[in-house]
Amino acid sequence: MTAAIPVLAIGLLDVMWIAIGLFVLFGALSFVVLSLTWLERKTLGRLQRRLGPTRTGPMGIIQPLADGLKLILKEDIVPSSSERAIFWSAPVLVIVPAFMIWVTIPASHDAVLRNLDLGLLYIVAFAVVGILGLVLAGWGSANKYGTLGGLRAAAQLISYEIPVIMVVISVAMLAGSLNMREIVAAQSAYPYALIQPLGLVIFFIAGLAEVGRTPFDIYFAESEIVGGPFVEYSGAHWSVFFLAEYINTFAIAALTVLLFLGGWSGPFLSENWVIVWFLLKVYAVILVIFWIRGTFPRLRIDQLMAFAWKVMVPLSFFTILITAIYKFYEWPAWSLTLMSAAGLLAVGYAIYRRMVGPAHRVAQVRARQKALREARLASTQSPGGTTNVV
Amino acid sequence: MADASSETIRSGEPIEMLLNMGPQHPSTHGVFRMVLWVDGEKIVDLEPHIGYLHRGSEKLCEGEQYHQVITLFDRMDYISNFNNELVYCQAVEKLMGLTVPERAEYVRVILCELNRIISHLLYVAAIGLDAGAMTPSLICFRARERVQTVFEAVSGARMMHNYFRVGGLKEDLPENFEDMIGELLPLLRDDVEESDKLLTFNEIFLARMKDVGTISADDALDYGLTGPCLRACGIDYDVRKAEPYSVYDRFDFDIPIGLDGDCWDRHYVRMQEMYESLRIIEQALAQMPSGPVTSSLGRRLIRPPRGDVYVRAENPRGEIGVYLVSDGTDKPYRVKVRPPSFCNLSALKHMVKGAWLADAVVILGSLDIVLGEVDR
Amino acid sequence: MLYSLKGLLLTLVSTFHGLRQPVTRQYPATGTLWKRRPAPTPVQPRFMGFPALTWDGIVDEPYCTSCMVCIRQCPTQCMSATMKDNPLNQDGRSSRKKIVETFEINLNRCILCGICVEVCNFDAIVMSHEHEMSTFQRNGDRVDLPALLEIGMKFQAKTSWIPPTELAKLAEKNQSGGDSQDPEVAAASKEPDGEPDG
Ligand code: SF4
Ligand code: SF4
Numbered sequence: 003m004t005a006a007i008p009v010l011a012i013g014l015l016d017v018m019w020i021a022i023g024l025f026v027l028f029g030a031l032s033f034v035v036l037s038l039t040w041l042e043r044k045t046l047g048r049l050q051r052r053l054g055p056t057r058t059g060p061m062g063i064i065q066p067l068a069d070g071l072k073l074i075l076k077e078d079i080v081p082s083s084s085e086r087a088i089f090w091s092a093p094v095l096v097i098v099p100a101f102m103i104w105v106t107i108p109a110s111h112d113a114v115l116r117n118l119d120l121g122l123l124y125i126v127a128f129a130v131v132g133i134l135g136l137v138l139a140g141w142g143s144a145n146k147y148g149t150l151g152g153l154r155a156a157a158q159l160i161s162y163e164i165p166v167i168m169v170v171i172s173v174a175m176l177a178g179s180l181n182m183r184e185i186v187a188a189q190s191a192y193p194y195a196l197i198q199p200l201g202l203v204i205f206f207i208a209g210l211a212e213v214g215r216t217p218f219d220i221y222f223a224e225s226e227i228v229g230g231p232f233v234e235y236s237g238a239h240w241s242v243f244f245l246a247e248y249i250n251t252f253a254i255a256a257l258t259v260l261l262f263l264g265g266w267s268g269p270f271l272s273e274n275w276v277i278v279w280f281l282l283k284v285y286a287v288i289l290v291i292f293w294i295r296g297t298f299p300r301l302r303i304d305q306l307m308a309f310a311w312k313v314m315v316p317l318s319f320f321t322i323l324i325t326a327i328y329k330f331y332e333w334p335a336w337s338l339t340l341m342s343a344a345g346l347l348a349v350g351y352a353i354y355r356r357m358v359g360p361a362h363r364v365a366q367v368r369a370r371q372k373a374l375r376e377a378r379l380a381s382t383q384s385p386g387g388t389t390n391v392v
Numbered sequence: 393m394a395d396a397s398s399e400t401i402r403s404g405e406p407i408e409m410l411l412n413m414g415p416q417h418p419s420t421h422g423v424f425r426m427v428l429w430v431d432g433e434k435i436v437d438l439e440p441h442i443g444y445l446h447r448g449s450e451k452l453c454e455g456e457q458y459h460q461v462i463t464l465f466d467r468m469d470y471i472s473n474f475n476n477e478l479v480y481c482q483a484v485e486k487l488m489g490l491t492v493p494e495r496a497e498y499v500r501v502i503l504c505e506l507n508r509i510i511s512h513l514l515y516v517a518a519i520g521l522d523a524g525a526m527t528p529s530l531i532c533f534r535a536r537e538r539v540q541t542v543f544e545a546v547s548g549a550r551m552m553h554n555y556f557r558v559g560g561l562k563e564d565l566p567e568n569f570e571d572m573i574g575e576l577l578p579l580l581r582d583d584v585e586e587s588d589k590l591l592t593f594n595e596i597f598l599a600r601m602k603d604v605g606t607i608s609a610d611d612a613l614d615y616g617l618t619g620p621c622l623r624a625c626g627i628d629y630d631v632r633k634a635e636p637y638s639v640y641d642r643f644d645f646d647i648p649i650g651l652d653g654d655c656w657d658r659h660y661v662r663m664q665e666m667y668e669s670l671r672i673i674e675q676a677l678a679q680m681p682s683g684p685v686t687s688s689l690g691r692r693l694i695r696p697p698r699g700d701v702y703v704r705a706e707n708p709r710g711e712i713g714v715y716l717v718s719d720g721t722d723k724p725y726r727v728k729v730r731p732p733s734f735c736n737l738s739a740l741k742h743m744v745k746g747a748w749l750a751d752a753v754v755i756l757g758s759l760d761i762v763l764g765e766v767d768r
Numbered sequence: 769m770l771y772s773l774k775g776l777l778l779t780l781v782s783t784f785h786g787l788r789q790p791v792t793r794q795y796p797a798t799g800t801l802w803k804r805r806p807a808p809t810p811v812q813p814r815f816m817g818f819p820a821l822t823w824d825g826i827v828d829e830p831y832c833t834s835c836m837v838c839i840r841q842c843p844t845q846c847m848s849a850t851m852k853d854n855p856l857n858q859d860g861r862s863s864r865k866k867i868v869e870t871f872e873i874n875l876n877r878c879i880l881c882g883i884c885v886e887v888c889n890f891d892a893i894v895m896s897h898e899h900e901m902s903t904f905q906r907n908g909d910r911v912d913l914p915a916l917l918e919i920g921m922k923f924q925a926k927t928s929w930i931p932p933t934e935l936a937k938l939a940e941k942n943q944s945g946g947d948s949q950d951p952e953v954a955a956a957s958k959e960p961d962g963e964p965d966g
Contacts, residue, residue, distance in 0.1 A: 046526075052790055216524060217524065219524065297527060297590070298596050302599070302750045460883065527782075544811070586778065
């Protein structure tokens with residue numbers, strides 16, 4: 003009994019520190035989300051030659067606060083036929099995993115809550131839990147659009163989890179560790195993006211699908227199922243989903259940076275300020291995500307699944323394969339670059355052939371058709387008079 | 393693959409879900425309601441419900457004098473106002489045996505073709521949003537604003553113009569029209585090209601649109617499709633060529649056609665039509681004569697002789713027909729409109745059956761309906 | 769793949785355009801929260817805003833004789849008016865025998881078609897450039913004579929308005945060509961309404 007007291011005391015202290023750390027993390031992430039919503043509006047605005055928010059503060063900088071205030075003050079509507087318990091717990095199930103991932107994502111060498119030895123495994127494992135929340139949200143709101151959206155989410159997110167895991171494994175093979183710090187340290191000579199471009203592309207695309215950003219925003223497709231799982235949520239509960247979505251986006255961008263773009267390593271800055279490099283890189287990746295959002299339409303669910311299972315999964319296996327070959331025979335680094343780039347080009351060419359091939363053929367046939375029609379018009383017009391009805 | 397499994401499941405007990413799309417749904421283009429029976433994501437059956445925007449326009453026409461009816465035609469297909477005004481004015485003119493001054497005809501053609509372009513631009517905007525791309529819509533609206541500013545300078549209103557009159561126009565073009573349109577056309581062409589580049593051959597867009605909502609040429613004729621929806625099936629039927637009205641026989645333009653009659657072909661035909669319209673406008677501007685724009689009718693109250701007349705014209709959405717009966721008074725006895733959207737919409741069920749849920753949205757978008765015209 | 773990349777390039781270029789010169793026009797004011805400059809929507813000269821009545825500055829009375837032509841021709845029947853004997857006419861200062869006493873337009877119903885302006889024979893009504901007239905009351909936009917005249921006078925001052933008939937006379941004088949059509953029009957346009965004092 004007496005021996006247990008100091009243990010308990012240490013435990014309490016520990017818990018307290020963790021609580022404070024979580025609090026700080028939560029604050030930081032909330033700030034990040036606010037900045038992201040502002041950035042997204044501004045970027046999309048400029049991309050479409052609009053202004054984006056302008057009225058709230060200089061350059062609309064406090065627009066996210068205004069939005070948040072509005073969301074919190076908004077009435078929280080619960081559909082009468084919904085499953086109350088599920089309806090209430092779904093947002094929590096979505097936000098908690100999104101938040102927990104960040105426990106082990108380091109922003110710099112020291113800026114991390116708990117650097118786990120199996121950090122990558124932990125992240126991958128927790129990322130999947132959020133799906134449950136989405137499915138429950140769709141189901142619990144007793145809405146057909148919601149249900150469809152929840153099921154779409156389940157199918158989509160689980161399919162794209164596989165390529166993500168595979169690519170993460172290949173990175174772990176390269177670095178020889180699952181510890182985020184060591185992965186970043188292993189990239190001090192060159193970022194893995196250089197020797198594993200295929201991995202970067204797969205991870206980025208699958209990551210987009212994971213967080214449901216355009217062109218993979220299928221499970222809440224606005225124009226089809228009007229918000230999917232979120233369709234019945236309003237006010238603060240909806241904002242929780244919103245928060246989770248942006249935290250996830252940020253996490254995917256951060257992981258891309260950590261795994262492929264050399265993490266916080268960069269020139270010019272002293273050891274204490276490397277977090278700036280990390281943030282710069284992450285925001286650059288996020289700008290690319292917004293850029294893609296401003297350019298592409300959305301896929302259909304079956305095409306999305308086909309893309310996952312026919313393209314992404316084989317490719318991710320290929321990634322592992324070439325990484326293994328590279329590691330086993332200890333070839334020079336550029337050989338892996340070559341193999342990876344070759345895979346990338348092959349896939350790009352295949353997609354190009356499948357999609358644009360028909361379009362070119364159609365255009366050719368169309369030109370022929372036009373010539374035919376002109377010939378016919380000329381022949382009908384020469385006898386005199388215009389034809390009445392075809 | 394999916395068919396076999398869904399067949400076996402359905403043989404057990406029905407698991408179809410009834411899904412109500414609309415009347416308040418972001419992509420039903422107004423207040424249109426589709427009752428869908430879906431099996432998972434596959435559409436088994438569809439029941440379209442229209443009439444939410446029924447304003448009784450045809451009946452209202454019977455209570456208005458001839459020049460007041462123009463305002464109602466403005467509001468029937470509220471995206472292509474000039475084209476609608478044109479067909480009504482032509483109907484009354486035919487009934488009265490009026491000839492329209494040359495210059496007025498050219499102005500009408502220019503405005504109608506501009507209106508065709510911005511109507512198709514609205515279609516591109518909508519199909520972009522339906523397919524999940526938001527930037528094309530803003531590009532298109534930018535272009536639309538530019539054109540509408542010219543419309544405002546010409547007619548005084550951005551959308552509900554009330555500018556065409558029986559026998560001519562309300563007033564001549566403003567003095568700075570040449571400058572305005574000279575400034576507008578290159579910008580407009582840029583915008584059209586931009587949205588074209590962004591959407592038409594994009595791989596994702598192709599995947600969404602190609603081989604979706606296919607309809608054969610025979611079926612299309614049976615359903616009475618007209619306009620781009622018909623031409624996408626490979627039939628080069630365009631009222632402007634088949635039965636040239638106004639001064640359309642003086643211009644050199646092509647009728648773009650598709651081959652397969654799927655959503656992408658309909659999109660492609662519309663994109664090409666915009667370029668053709670630009671060609672027509674350029675030719676019309678070069679040929680434009682000077683002279684009066686109103687007939688000797690002036691502002692006199694119109695009393696066409698007894699009789700009836702059917703006039704048709706090519707709207708952006710297809711062939712619009714107006715059947716007008718006059719009993720010799722100052723109000724039409726009956727006005728019947730054959731709206732292109734309504735007839736095109738009738739093929740929706742045919743196209744949507746067996747498609748994916750997400751396709752229904754795209755198919756509806758590619759039909760490019762205007763509910764104001766469907767319900768009248 | 770290629771076309772997707774082209775699309776990406778296009779949006780990138782567009783972003784730089786957006787950074788340089790966005791096409792948004794701010795409304796109703798520009799600037800930040802604390803430094804606002806009003807930025808009204810520019811309208812074209814022919815813009816048809818809400819209809820308003822004009823003021824004859826020479827004899828100091830409205831042009832409108834309340835002849836009811838526009839009221840009968842309005843497709844939405846959103847106007848009403850009453851007339852009275854013109855006191856200025858009895859003094860001999862004005863040539864108008866009758867003058868408008870009350871005039872009301874329900875701007876909520878008005879569809880801004882411009883027919884009323886077209887049919888008025890007395891240059892008494894114009895399509896002003898006023899288009900921001902929302903109110904909080906259900907019928908707050910039923911405007912009466914003074915309000916209509918006020919809008920009209922604002923419009924007249926802003927555009928240095930000349931009555932269309934005088935413009936036409938001027939144009940005719942300039943042309944001085946034998947225009948056979950105009951008298952006919954004038955006669956024709958008078959046909960449906962009847963004289964105001966009839
Ligand atoms: S037509 Fe002209 S004068 Fe007659 S009531 Fe109307 S505004 Fe007044
Ligand atoms: S603009 Fe048209 S609707 Fe409005 S008052 Fe004049 S005639 Fe009536």
